[in-house]
Amino acid sequence: MKILIVFYSRTGVTKSAASLLSSELKTLAGDSAFVETEEIVDLKDRSGILGWIGAGRDALSKTDAQIRPLKAKVEDFDLVVVGTPVWAYTAAPAVRTFCERYGRSAKAVGFLCTMGGSGDRGAFDAMEKACGKKPGACLPLVVKPGKSESMEAFRTKMRRFAEQLLRTVSPNGEGRAR
DSSP, rough: OOOEEEESSSSSSHHHHHHHHHHHHHHHHGGEEEEEEOOOBSSOOHHHHHHHHHHHHHTTTTTOOBBBBOOOGGGGGGGEEEEEETTTTOOOOHHHHHHHHGGGGOOSSEEEEEESSSSSHHHHHHHHHTTTTOOOOOOEEEOOTOOOOOGGHHHHHHHHHHHHHHHHTTOTTTOOOO
């Protein structure tokens, strides 16, 4: 089976979560899965305080983002896991644009979000709507701003999420998302 993990990360938190997920999937699936990770690149500069303010504004107004085309072909994967930070109780604009552009060609999807407190439901709903399909599994991770906790604190949750994802694409179809 082939699994693609795509993510957008402004500060590196979602990137760390995607890396941990990749590690867990590779450990659990072993040689039975090929796992590839690719970053969604927003062509708009979102750095600094002005970037942060603009990011929230664009998320609220559902502004489309200009993103770099993916190297991977989404349709070649059995599962695409999409990771986003939560901005203004929704998915980051680059992720929403990815989902609108590529989500419908994905065979199956899973969603991951990182946030400082809440907003996962809004992010997951936006991603589901843009992809046009229900996720096989979702994982919200609350990472408190200013805390230096590492993704290691989430290893158990990530392992359970990886197990759920693998069941959605098992070769015999058992546990497949409906």
